[in-house]
Amino acid sequence: MESYDISLEGMFFSFFLLLIPILISYYMGLKLISPTIESALRMVLQLLFVGFFLTFVFDLNNALLNIAWVLVMIFVASHTVLKSAELRAGRLLPMLTFFMVVTNLTMLLYFNRFIIDLNNLFDARYFIPIGGMVLGNSLRANIIGMENFCNDIRRNENRYLFRLSMGAEKTEALAPYLRKSVGVALKPTLANMATIGIVFLPGMMTGQILAGASPLVAIEYQIAIMITIFVTTIVNVLLGLLVLMHRGFDEYGMFRKEMMRNS
Amino acid sequence: MGILDIRDLSISYDGKSVLSEFDLSVSKGEKILIKGRSGIGKSTIFRLIMGFGIQASGEILLAGIPIDADNIWDVRKKVAYVSQDTDITEGKVSELIDEVLSFKANRLNISKENVEAIMSDLSLSHRILNKEYTRLSGGEKQRIALVLALLSGKDVFLLDEVTAELDVTLKQKVVSMFFDNPQWTVLSISHDREWEEKATNIIDLSGKVN
Numbered sequence: 036m037e038s039y040d041i042s043l044e045g046m047f048f049s050f051f052l053l054l055i056p057i058l059i060s061y062y063m064g065l066k067l068i069s070p071t072i073e074s075a076l077r078m079v080l081q082l083l084f085v086g087f088f089l090t091f092v093f094d095l096n097n098a099l100l101n102i103a104w105v106l107v108m109i110f111v112a113s114h115t116v117l118k119s120a121e122l123r124a125g126r127l128l129p130m131l132t133f134f135m136v137v138t139n140l141t142m143l144l145y146f147n148r149f150i151i152d153l154n155n156l157f158d159a160r161y162f163i164p165i166g167g168m169v170l171g172n173s174l175r176a177n178i179i180g181m182e183n184f185c186n187d188i189r190r191n192e193n194r195y196l197f198r199l200s201m202g203a204e205k206t207e208a209l210a211p212y213l214r215k216s217v218g219v220a221l222k223p224t225l226a227n228m229a230t231i232g233i234v235f236l237p238g239m240m241t242g243q244i245l246a247g248a249s250p251l252v253a254i255e256y257q258i259a260i261m262i263t264i265f266v267t268t269i270v271n272v273l274l275g276l277l278v279l280m281h282r283g284f285d286e287y288g289m290f291r292k293e294m295m296r297n298s
Numbered sequence: 299m300g301i302l303d304i305r306d307l308s309i310s311y312d313g314k315s316v317l318s319e320f321d322l323s324v325s326k327g328e329k330i331l332i333k334g335r336s337g338i339g340k341s342t343i344f345r346l347i348m349g350f351g352i353q354a355s356g357e358i359l360l361a362g363i364p365i366d367a368d369n370i371w372d373v374r375k376k377v378a379y380v381s382q383d384t385d386i387t388e389g390k391v392s393e394l395i396d397e398v399l400s401f402k403a404n405r406l407n408i409s410k411e412n413v414e415a416i417m418s419d420l421s422l423s424h425r426i427l428n429k430e431y432t433r434l435s436g437g438e439k440q441r442i443a444l445v446l447a448l449l450s451g452k453d454v455f456l457l458d459e460v461t462a463e464l465d466v467t468l469k470q471k472v473v474s475m476f477f478d479n480p481q482w483t484v485l486s487i488s489h490d491r492e493w494e495e496k497a498t499n500i501i502d503l504s505g506k507v508n
Contacts, residue, residue, distance in 0.1 A: 196350055197386040200379040201446055202403035204371065211387075211397075286367035289351035 050075075089163065098157035105143070105166045109135050112170050116275065120181035121296045126282045134274040139170055142267045150259045168239060168260060172224070173268035180220030180272040184279055187212050188290050195290075205288045209280055220272045228261055237261075299362050301326045301454060301483050302347070307356035309339045309346075317342070320356070322501065329477045330485045331493045334503030340487045341382065344456040348379050360454075375403045378447040382459035382487075384439035391434070391442055392427040398446050416445050419475065421468060436463035444472065457486040461493070 041049070053075055060067035092100060113132040117124045143166050147153045153161055188195060188209075198208035231237060232254075239260055243253040283291055302324040309317040317339040324330060332340050346352050347360075349370035358365045365373050387394045395413055398404060414424050420441045431439065440460055447455060455476060461469040469492040476484045477496045486493050494500060 191385070193381065193383045194386050196348075197381065197443070198398075198401075199350075199374050200348060200381070201398045201401060202375045202450060202452075203398075203401045204403070207401050285351075287349040287351060287370050289349075 089159075092163065093159045096155075096159045098155075101157045101159045101162045102140075104163055105140070106136065108167060108170055109139055112174055116174060116177045116181065119178040120185065122181065122185065123294050123296060126291070126294060127278055130278045130282060131275055134278060135170075135271060138267060138270045138274060139166065142169060142263055142270075146259070146263050150263070151256075165260065165263075169264050169267045172264040173271045176220040176224055176268045176272050177275050179223070180216045181275055181279060183219045184212055184216040184276055185283075185290075185295060187215060189292065189295075192290070199288060205284060206280065208288070213276055213280070216276055217269070217272055221269060224265055224268050228265060231257070231261065299359075300324045300328075301361055302485075303357075303359040303362075304343070305357045305359070307343070307346070307354060307358070309342050309352070309354045317503065320503075324483060324485065326483055327480050328483055328499060329497050330499045330501060331497035332485060332487045332501045332503065333489065333494075338503045340503060341458050344379055344381075344458055344485070344487070347377065347456060348374060376452055377454045377456060378450050378452040379456040380440075380443045380447045380458060380460050382462065384436060384443060386439075386443060387431050389431060390427070391429055391431050394431055394442070395427070395446065398449070404450060412449055413445065416448050417441075420445060420471065437465075437468070440464060441468075441472075448475070453482050455482060455484045455486075457484065457488075459488055460486070461488060461490050466492070 053071065056071050057068050059065065060071065092104060110132055113128060113135050114124060117127055117131065143162065144156055146165060146169075147156045147158070147161055151161065156162070195208050195212070198211075199205075237257055240250075240253040240257040243256060244250055283294055285291060300323040302322075304320060304322040307317060307320040308315065316337065320343075322330075332343070334340055342352055342354070346354055347358055347365065349365065349367075360373050360376065363369060387397075399410060417424065417426070422438065422441055422445070426434070426438065426442075431442070434442070440463055444457075444460055447457075457476065461472050464472065469490050473490075473492045473496055476482060476486070486497070488494075
């Protein structure tokens with residue numbers, strides 16, 4: 036089997052499709068024309084950069100450079116989590132980044148060593164794209180978890196104070212918020228896992244099939260990556276919320292509302 | 299020196315002073331009613347004692363020790379505070395009780411057998427345990443919060459409008475439960491005359507001290 040490169044003409048037809056959301060936005064007054072064009076341009080520029088950069092990195096295949104690139108990805112991811120959850124980075128970013136580095140690198144090395152049994156654990160062809168997939172998929176859950184936790188605490192502060200009044204320690208009083216936020220955050224990933232293959236064919240599997248791999252090999256990879264994504268997601272979400280519980284409250288156990296951008 | 303001392307307490311909201319240089323010394327076993335017009339800072343005093351994030355100047359001491367960040371967690375284990383806001387949980391009443399009983403501070407102090415006895419004292423049927431808390435009436439919610447406060451084994455109580463939604467018979471019952479125990483120190487904010495009739499000291503923050 037061979038894979039087909041997309042020609043310039045093909046790329047033109049791809050961009051041509053963007054006229055549909057632009058026209059919808061125009062006729063419905065959605066004010067989404069500029070954001071659509073801006074996002075599409077950003078996507079093109081970022082992917083062009085990554086495309087050239089990855090070609091260079093793959094050719095070089097230097098373990099240190101590969102690790103450095105994954106670290107950059109994790110740093111950007113943790114920054115994005117905080118920004119999207121409307122949280123100020125100052126108090127949370129260093130600890131969140133640290134935990135995300137530990138979790139993601141551990142899972143990535145486990146995947147490469149025990150699941151696909153690579154000789155070179157830091158092989159750029161696996162280390163970087165799989166790192167990106169795992170990180171990218173757990174990102175949304177992290178954002179949902181943190182956002183839900185902060186909003187819940189602000190909206191239902193009295194429930195937290197009541198528990199403190201009843202002698203609870205901070206972790207005991209926050210346990211209901213933690214449980215709820217982890218549950219809410221994991222819902223999309225669980226739904227993904229439950230409907231995969233029937234409702235949608237995931238990008239990785241589609242990519243492998245398009246690149247000429249047997250669907251059975253693609254399925255093996257997909258199962259392994261989904262499990263890895265799920266495990267990384269739950270650990271990332273949990274650690275992210277623990278960072279919030281540790282750094283997001285003052286010495287009296289009061290939520291630092293000033294930590295939120297919309298406070 | 300009392301079990302609870304408030305010295306030179308001043309509270310202001312948005313730059314406007316609502317309470318200025320307030321002093322209060324509460325002896326062990328005393329039953330105090332705090333009253334005054336709305337917004338004068340009655341509930342704020344309780345929130346300050348519990349360390350619930352209010353800006354104020356002055357000093358509050360529990361058993362002679364100034365309350366600060368280092369000991370606030372111990373204060374919360376010694377003082378029971380029931381707020382007027384009864385939105386304290388979602389889920390079943392029994393789950394809330396189990397959760398409160400599971401807190402480390404309560405494991406040794408609270409016996410589960412006491413739950414139904416105290417509920418019965420407050421005219422709550424055991425069937426309420428299986429009900430969703432959010433579906434209870436205002437009066438039932440207040441009584442559940444009181445059951446938990448009474449279960450805690452603490453002997454200093456801060457009660458903020460805890461009988462507002464109860465009928466007269468229940469108001470009298472609740473007041474008697476808290477005021478008839480000579481070991482308990484009780485500070486209550488209320489507009490109900492049942493508290494006023496039995497209080498040993500009435501503090502009117504509007505300016506008059508009885």
